[in-house]
Amino acid sequence: MINKTITAPKGFLAAGLYCGIKKSGKNDLALMYCPAGAVSAAMFTTNKVVSSAVTVCKEHTKTAKTYAVIVNSGNANTCTGTRGLAAAKAMCGKTAQMLALKPQQVLLASTGIIGHQLPIDKITTGIEKASAKLSDSAAAGLAFAKGIMTTDIRCKQACKTVKIGGKTITLAGTVKGAGMVGPNMATTIGIFTTDAAISKTLLQKALSLAIGQSLNRLTVDGHQSTNDTAILLASGQAGNKPITKNDAAFKKFAQALIELCTDLAKQMALDAEGATRMFTVVINGANTKEQALIAARAVANYDLVKCAIHGGDPNWGRIICAVGSSGVKLNGDKLTCSIGGITVFRNGQPVNFDPKKVSRIIRQKEHTIVVNLGAGKHSDFCYGCDLSREYVTINADYHT
């Protein structure tokens, strides 16, 4: 089996197991270890209420070299006060103890229900067991990926190689996030690895670029989590000449990371809570790029559009309503909309089209909605998914 997990890039070991948090008995703890150390980059939620894991992880990313990442699922460690902060520190402390590191050389993330104290004893015992299971095998990478999942049905992983200066660089990642997914950072937890040799500054730049073009363009329910954390570690073991400038080598690396993250963003859209299909919203003719993104997100977040897509219903009026209520500048006499390449509304006038044909397009796994605002020359895009009865079922019954 070719390893396509986060242990595919050189220099990374992983483990994942059940430590006792989840009622389901599924993996709820994930440990990654980079024995020779790695340069790190990270991005976090901008929610004003954050997990203690986010508070501690932010502090630890300032360290020059990172050696381990510890993640638990099933409990967000958010709104847990001083006890929660102590628990987050204890997670890093225990990991550091097991791997002979300093606590600040360990990054962490938590995901799950908000407002419950972390069962720290179960987690520390779990960290002991995970430390003993660390491996660079695909099975270990998969166990890690499973360990970060919450309501996800499928395990979302991606791996990619790119040749830079004659050397093959590998990038890999796993994300979780099925609900409470909205910009900005459309992922609750994303862990990425690469064996590229690259400076910390450029690694951060590449991550910001890639997340901006991919996971930040995805919205499931427009809800920004309190725990969003993306971590990218670069072990530097691919043997490439270190990337230290914003040059062609950097651009190639960044492009590969964008593609990796886009792959993962689409996997997330299709595995969103209750989702049966995904769609891309492209806004053209905006008077600024920001306005294009605002309009795209408004459409992708509009429950009535999401319901119509779930029903395979070419109800384009809701798309136009969403655009209109987003507050962006538009020219009603030029406003145009197409679904899957079929124009349904042109220059402010409805167009005759075959609703059955458009319905078939909508019912595909993926389709694209294009709206031209007729107000300028700027474009942007966003990914979304349908809203189903299953989303309600999952989220009405998550707690009790």
Next chain:
Amino acid sequence: MINKTITAPKGFLAAGLYCGIKKSGKNDLALMYCPAGAVSAAMFTTNKVVSSAVTVCKEHTKTAKTYAVIVNSGNANTCTGTRGLAAAKAMCGKTAQMLALKPQQVLLASTGIIGHQLPIDKITTGIEKASAKLSDSAAAGLAFAKGIMTTDIRCKQACKTVKIGGKTITLAGTVKGAGMVGPNMATTIGIFTTDAAISKTLLQKALSLAIGQSLNRLTVDGHQSTNDTAILLASGQAGNKPITKNDAAFKKFAQALIELCTDLAKQMALDAEGATRMFTVVINGANTKEQALIAARAVANYDLVKCAIHGGDPNWGRIICAVGSSGVKLNGDKLTCSIGGITVFRNGQPVNFDPKKVSRIIRQKEHTIVVNLGAGKHSDFCYGCDLSREYVTINADYHT
């Protein structure tokens, strides 16, 4: 039977019937007539895409006296281009013809699906029939109220009397709106009548105040419709000394209108698409009143909160997450939340509470969530409803 419909105030006749728009065969046309004329006030959607009915109605509200209001349901006459504009004008023209008025003395509203041309022939025939059925009976008022409904299950009506200067003034109203309900104007169509004698300026002031405190505080799905229209007509036949100043008499009238509209807003929340219960979100401790309203709306619009309430689940972490992601100023060490009077989170720390007891409170017809941001002294509130599988069913299958 005491008349509690929009024909209860003196001077109003109404009719409602099926003219052929709705597949269901239910009433889809509503006509109101005030033979002696009425002073009018109106409020409209601020969506940048509006129905042709809104465009024409806005123009006609400038007329000093209004004599009739014509409303159709089942078709929004939105995104219908020049043909739609002509149809809206034809609705007023036909009504004016039947009642010997000028078209600009007729107000109008449309509600229903976006992007389909209005079947104007059916509507003009319907207007002829409705003109012949006009009556001040409660049955006529009810037929009118039914004529403005779309996916509403219950007919939403309210009536109220208030003594001003020894005279009894009657106020009545009917609203529709089950989905695509969000600020600002949280009603697709609202038609209000009163027999008060009041100046046009103060009537508009009272309507703005009342809608601001009631329907604009309601959100079902946060979706601002393209057709929102609230019309208030005052026939002046109650015999009161005309209200022409912002004095005690005006305040009494405005307060009665606020109470009437609040009653209707709560009826709307409980009859929202798929809703089984409603809730009030109160935000205290905000640093401005605007911030309090932003936070309140964020909670009421948060699908995960709405799903939790549907499931009777005391998942207060989602409430805090919604507040945090709304971007308002908050003090994490003072942040406090209660559900139905039971504190679940105090000063940034979770509190032990009986989840079964809180679940019972949530499962009631109405409950109140209070969040203190700890950032100031300002408060505001908002109404919301739960999100159910039924909402998805209704909106996935509405078109086809």
